[in-house]
Structures are given as structure tokens and as C-alpha cells.
Amino acid sequence: MKKLLLVISVSLGISVTSQETKTDAPAADTIKAWSVQGQNTLMLNQAAFSNWVGGGANNVGWLAGANYNLTYEKGKDLWENIIVLGYGQNNTKGIGTRKTQDVLNLSTNYGREFAKNWYFSVGASLLTQFAAGYDDGNNPEAAKISNFMAPGYVNVGAGVTYRPNDNFTMTLRPANARWTFVLDEDLQKAGTYGLKNDGDSSLFQFGFLGTAIYKVKLMENINLTNTASVFSNYLDHPERLVLAYGAVLNMKINKYISSNITLDLLYDHNQIKRTQLKQTLGVGLAYNIDNGVKRSSKKDNQSWLK
Template identity: 85%
Template structure:
């Protein structure tokens, strides 16, 4: 009997030690470094008239776009990638089809933290459009003023990035190369987008680039995203700043229906010596997703990267 009790006590002791060892074992880090946030939209509008004394023309239009933010954040490393694409058209009876939205905006920026929220960074970006634009409201019979990669702006530079949270990012690049491409032969003449002589396909500039993004939650399901940039060319007329500001007001009605209001302001001496303005309003299908959380915020596991 004593032997049986001794054996049982020994077994319980071994089990307890094993359980304690298992409890003290380091917990595997399951938090992923990648996160992705995105918005897909499809806006539709339509109007029809029949014997309407107030007048009007039948029309139908659409606007589609995507806005993705893919971020890698681990330790001192921060790598943010942004993809913004948008295109829209409107067809009006008696006028034909006109472009209402056309944007390609791609950017990447990598940083290595050297102080809290501050990163030594380097990155590149591309801004252009999908299709040709015309002087008279995108009338194809009018004079062409733009096209795909005409202009196309490529920025490559190094500097510092300040990012205290997910809602604010500022990047300052005192060393930034800005190349303007004009791939359309009809637009390759002196003065077009700053080209020096007829037949030139690009313009090289080197200077300072500053960019910033600030997101504000105005109320439940209503968010405002502000972006801004400034560029100064060290090589020629540094006082002629290239300024840009954009605002997107997103009002989410439910999971699949949303409304967007956008505002874009821009001044570029090489394009036109006037302030440019573009505004759009649309209601339609929108789907937002947030697959994954950032390690720095100690949020949930990013199962989509498993």
C-alpha cells in the first residue's frame, strides 16, 4: 500500500512540474507585421426627362475607385504603400461621353525609427491619369491637353517621416528628384508642363518635397481625410512652389452604401498659372475593409497574413 501511495505521489509531482514548465514557456508572438486597409467604390447617377417644361437632358454616369493602404510595421521598421485609382464618365444626350474623374496615384515610403515617432525614410511616388483630357470639357474634338503619362510625375527622395499614430503622417524630403514625363508626342512642345524645347519627353527637377496626411473622425460613420504637399525646385525658380491639397469626406450609410465628396486644389506654374479646382459628389456602392491590425498599436492578430 505504501508503495502504491509513493508511486501516486511521484506521478502527481511530475505532472505538476510539467504543468508549471508549460505555463512558464514563452508565448508565441502571433501578431503579424502587415496590415491592409481599403475602400472600393462604385458611384452611379442618372436623370431622365420627358415633356419636362423646366428643361434638361437625359444623362447617366458612373465613377469607380479604389483606395488601399498596405503597411508593414515591425520593431523600428515602417513601410507604407498607398494605391489610389479612380475613373468616371458621364454620358449626356446631345453632348456625348465626358470624363468626370481620372487619377492614378501610387506611392511607397520606408522608414527606420531613430527617435520616438521619427523615422529616417526614403520613398517614391507616381501620379498620372488613365486617358486623354481635352480643353473643352473633355470634348475629343477640342485641343488635347493631357494623356496617360503626359504628364506623369515621378518623385524619388530621402528625408524624415513623423508618424505619431495611424491618423497623422508627415514626410519631409530635403533631397527629392521630381521628373515630369510627357509621353504624348502632341504635347511635346516647349513650355508644355515645363519642357525646355520641342520634342523633349521629360523635365528633371531637384528640390524639397513635403507631404502630410491627416484623418479626422467627424462623427460615427463620417470621416474626413486631408492630404497636402509642397515642392520647391532648387535648380530653377525655387519660389514657384507646387502646391496641392485634397480632401475626401466619406459618409458610410451601411456596409455597402456610402457617399463621397472630394475636393482637390492645385497650383503648378508649369501647368497653368492659375489655381486648379476639382470637386465630385457621389452616392453608391462602397465596401470598406480592415484586414489586420498594426503591431505598434498592440491590436488583434492579423489572421489574413497567416
């Protein structure tokens, strides 16, 4: 009987010890390799006049957009994907419908870390628009000056990426192939977007491409995202730099309403020999997505998006 009690006691002790070991075991690492950050927006504007001696024309407009950043980060691997979509129109009485925003921008960049915050990287990007654009304020009765993939810019290259945190990323590609596509036959004329001959549908360039993204939290619920790029064509007039800068000022009013101000500057000798400027302002609905954000040391500053 004593032997039986001894065996039962030992068994119970082992069981309790096993349970305590399981309870005290450290929780599994919940850090995710993928992070998805994005914002969906719908901006509306409207003005109405009746017997208004100051004058004015009734108008209504809208602008919809999506901006996503999908990042995979695990070990020495870094893979960043950016999706920017935007389209908007304004209808003014007596004038008609005009396009106010039109952009389709996709990019991907994979890097392998070789030093702290530095990565050997390869990447590609596509930049174009959804619909036709016209001279004279996008008047459909005026001359057509652009369309989907006219122009369309495709970049493929290799270089290095510097990314100390989520707020700053810089990529330098000393070897970058750049194709300019003009797939609208009405625009395939010599000199248009750099085309060499009538009927050409593309232009090939090879050179240096540098890009950077810098995000700043100006104050609570007010964030500024800056993007910049520079391209130099080794094959023809490398001094004619293609320069681009974009800024998005997001002012969050509450969880679902925000105000956005955008500014875009562009100089491209093959388009027009002048600096181009585009600015928009809108107030409307905004829905943010912040899913799977990593808690590693490289993900220590996410406040700009919250």
C-alpha cells in the same frame, strides 16, 4: 508495492504540473507587422426627363475607385504604401461621354526610427492618369491636353518622417528628384508641362518636397481625409511652388453604402498659371477592408476608418 505506488504518484504529479504549466502559459503575441486598410467604391448617378418644361438632358454616370494603405511596422522599421485609383464617366444626351474622374497615384515610403515618432526615410511616388483628356470639357473632338504619363510625375527622395499615430503622417524631403514625363508625342512641345524644347519627353527637377496626411473623425460614420504637398525646385525659380491639397469626405450610410465628396486644388506654374479645382459627389457601393491592424501603442486610434 509501496515503491511502485510512490513512483506512479510522483509521475502523475509531474504530468499534472506540466499540464497546468502549459495551460497557464501566456498566449502567443498575435500582433501583426502588416496592416491593410482600404476602400473600394462604385458610385452611380442618373437623371431622366420627359416633357419636363423646366428642361434638362437625360444622363447617366459612374465612378469607380480604390484607396489602399498597406503598412509594415515592426521594431524601428516603418514601411507605408499607398494606392489610389479612380476613373469615372458621364454620358449626357446630345453631348456624349465625358470623363469625370481619372487618377493613378502610387507611393511608398520606408523609415527607420531614430527618435520617438521620427524616422529617417526614403521614398518614391508616381502620379498620372489612365486616359486622354481634352480641352472644352474633355470633348474628344477638341484639342488633347493630357494622356497616360503625359504628364506623369515621378518623385524619389530622402528625408525624415513624423508619424505620432495612424491619423497623421508628415514627410519632409530636402533632397528630392522629380521627373515630369510627357510620353505622348502630340504633347511634346516647348512650354507644355515645363518642357524646354519641342520633342522633349521629360523634365528633371531637384528640390524640396513636403507631404502630409491628416485624418479626422467628424462624427459617427463621417470621416475626413486631408492630403497636402508642396514642392520647390532648387534648380530653377524655387519661389514657384507646386502646391496641392486634397480632401475626401466619406459619409457611411451602412456597411455597403456610402456617400463621398472629394475636393482637389492644385497650382503648378508649369501646367497653367492659375489655381485648378476639381470636385465630385457620389452615392453608391463601398466595401471597406481592415485586415491585420496592429494593437500596439502606435495603433491606438483606428476609429476614423470603422
